[in-house]
């Protein structure tokens with residue numbers, strides 16, 4: 001029997017007409033070819049049958065059209081999801097029938113770059129790479145996003161924001177300045193200096209208590225608090241060239257930054273504790289631009305040009321035998337070449353005192369020119385997908401660096417327990433500091449076969465682990481990336497149920513903004 | 524009611540005699556006195572919890588107060604009620620030199636904190652020479668600007684324990700997970716901590732706060748740049764901050780710097796007013812824990828190079844003041860435990876107007892302020908100007924100080940009118956009053972309509988009976 005086409009339904013037609021009136025007929029899509037492209041990609045929801053295609057994809061242009069769309073969603077009580085480039089398909093794909101995807105494809109303006117006062121005002125389609133390129137031209141920098149460079153810069157700031165240079169330039173929550181934002185109830189909220197002057201987004205806080213708090217969290221509001229249509233974001237001083245230097249063609253491109261301003265070190269320790277102690281000392285000395293303790297898999301994920309090359313090199317153990325417990329440090333001469341010379345002397349003192357050893361020169365030469373500078377340019381997280389087409393993580397805790405060590409160790413145990421389907425990954429312990437080491441994160445990332453039964457099995461295991469963690473009062477940092485169902489479970493334990501449900505109810509009375517994210521107020 | 528209060532905090536900790544209440548009914552601002560019904564001096568988190576339960580039962584306003592001095596009317600009870608005096612909770616609960624943070628109670632002052640951190644070679648990120656009675660916690664929560672703009676961050680707040688008006692005891696960030704060190708502001712849920720900053724005690728009563736500390740330099744040099752106008756200071760600071768040069772960096776005009784430096788009033792003050800330039804950039808170049816002198820050397824060299832390029836002089840003093848560098852460094856590193864407040868040497872109070880803007884717009888605001896000040900009979904030599912670059916110079920805190928004799932009704936009235944009118948004009952010209960105290964609240968929230976409406980919705984969740992400092996902000 002032929003499946004009933006929802007498009008013949010009266011209610012569908014009514015809503016369609018309302019959207020068409022609001023944004024123009026060409027900007028509303030309900031044909032199967034389009035809607036089927038909007039439900040999940042690299043993460044398991046589609047694979048596991050957890051998400052359904054949306055009923056509409058609507059493309060508003062600007063804040064007022066977005067407001068009109070969200071008001072229609074409220075009138076008809078249909079759920080909507082704002083999306084940027086939709087990489088985070090777990091919360092960017094519908095799990096309710098009748099969902100409306102609000103795609104930002106018509107909102108790609110960079111409204112302003114204030115070079116002197118170091119900020120840019122952007123719309124949601126502007127990608128991290130695009131903004132980075134514009135910033136370079138002005139001697140400025142956005143931080144290296146560890147998501148894909150093609151992700152929406154606004155979504156990247158709202159959603160996670162663990163920058164590759166977070167050690168020096170902080171976490172994304174602080175890089176957000178003024179915001180223009182359509183709340184789930186259709187009201188336009190402007191925060192920071194935008195609240196009093198819609199043309200001037202240079203400052204993020206206030207007035208008074210800071211409503212930016214609603215948008216962020218470990219994994220942000222997940223589209224559960226409406227749609228940001230304009231955001232002012234910080235730019236930072238940058239001593240590098242105005243265009244990114246490259247030689248060769250993709251995938252064999254090589255980048256070299258000026259030697260009088262940048263210098264990489266990769267220093268190896270006998271233990272993870274040794275590596276972290278080194279990171280603490282660097283932070284205390286207030287030197288360096290990038291400080292990362294990458295897990296072995298990161299070296300090869302970022303280096304290999306293909307799945308085949310990945311596994312060939314893995315078999316040779318080039319990285320496993322050389323970079324275990326190594327810390328990558330890039331010194332930056334912000335002030336002058338002399339700063340770089342000073343920092344080299346300080347770093348070399350620290351290396352000597354802490355018993356660090358540079359990794360083998362041939363491995364350094366293999367890795368650094370092709371890969372290291374990506375951590376300054378764009379990081380390009382999608383390279384994590386090379387070995388298996390997907391990746392997962394089971395711990396992502398942020399607190400002190402010391403805390404990170406303890407928790408990646410627990411992460412190892414879980415990885416061991418869940419292998420297979422977790423693939424060989426040599427203790428996936430990614431640790432990075434923020435704000436000169438005032439705090440830091442530990443994350444355990446690993447490749448996993450992109451097969452429904454493997455991922456299904458692993459997801460169930462991860463969920464059971466997360467439940468166990470929550471029961472033990474432990475925030476494992478991964479749970480929040482699941483959105484609503486996790487908050488439902490964790491909120492009573494960490495004592496934020498009343499507050500989060502209260503806020504959600506207040507600004508989303510019809511529960512239309514990406515249900516069940518970020519919490520179901522009625523559950 | 525008094526009996527219930529006594530049961531909660533102990534008889535000796537409840538003040539209800541006229542004399543005591545009169546002290547809490549006014550502050551150093553020009554706000555009209557507002558008497559509380561009683562004052563409860565608390566000394567534990569449990570007592571705060573009980574007071575909140577009592578207040579919800581009896582619909583009694585609670586006005587949290589941690590400092591022993593107040594300048595902006597924020598602790599005056601608009602609708603009566605009980606002042607919750609937290610100044611006695613003044614323990615430093617934990618110093619964590621490894622992660623460079625400290626956990627403080629509400630009554631800890633900047634001086635106390637600075638002294639305690641010294642032995643760990645650490646220092647707090649304090650604002651401009653705070654009054655000895657200022658609570659380090661309130662000052663951080665209220666986003667008073669740090670003197671050091673070299674970090675990407677503009678406030679030192681990490682995590683806190685807060686008692687909500689709805690009776691809930693809440694911890695923000697990772698402090699809500701007992702396994703952690705409470706070092707990271709983002710924790711389970713959303714960024715709740717943001718709602719307690721700049722809140723004037725209306726969203727919750729904070730009983731401890733974790734804030735960042737930094738290395739206390741052993742070697743440093745102070746440099747001074749004389750400027751005729753504030754705009755002459757902006758470009759050098761943009762450049763210095765962009766190149767990551769210096770620790771403390773700020774601008775004071777002659778009137779404020781003379782008050783800061785004068786030891787004997789009026790003798791020194793008059794001389795300083797004659798000698799000092801109209802504006803002075805104060806820049807401290809500091810050594811790091813390792814190879815401190817080498818760091819000073821390259822920063823100094825870059826400073827001199829910029830000075831030559833931009834044609835300004837970075838000198839060891841301005842106006843021929845002897846020992847200026849040492850004096851400033853001593854003051855920075857030994858905040859006074861008591862004694863007179865430097866900003867009140869000229870008259871017994873200062874009525875400040877402050878807001879956030881960018882440095883390239885600061886001169887325009889100075890001209891507006893000077894025009895208004897003149898119209899109200901303040902000479903150029905009586906208007907204080909302080910510009911604090913924030914976050915590597917991307918913005919600045921600009922503050923105008925209007926001296927006022929609180930004992931003279933005529934002066935009070937004159938300065939009150941000047942304060943209101945000047946604030947209004949600055950606001951209309953785009954000055955961003957991010958911390959809207961007193962009458963600024965109306966001015967600001969009337970314009971920020973959805974922001975205001977949303978804040979009110981949040982307030983209903985955090986403090987449904989509006990018992991916490993009612994009448995402040997938009998509540």
Ligand SMILES: Cc1cc2nc3c(=O)[nH]c(=O)nc-3n(C[C@H](O)[C@H](O)[C@H](O)COP(=O)(O)OP(=O)(O)OC[C@H]3O[C@@H](n4cnc5c(N)ncnc54)[C@H](O)[C@@H]3O)c2cc1C
Pocket residue numbers: 081082083084085086087088089091092104124145146147148151152153154155156157158159160161162163220221222223224226227228229381382383384385514
């Ligand atoms: C392989 C990989 C590695 C990654 N590694 C990192 C990392 O190391 N560090 C890091 O910080 N991040 C990392 N991420 C996550 C990354 O930050 C996000 O995937 C990405 O930034 C989101 O951008 P997007 O445009 O794809 O957002 P989307 O997937 O479109 O959206 C993400 C969420 O934000 C909501 N949203 C999107 N746009 C808006 C808007 N305008 N207003 C309100 N809500 C909106 C959506 O509803 C959704 O819930 C990684 C992702 C991948 C796929």
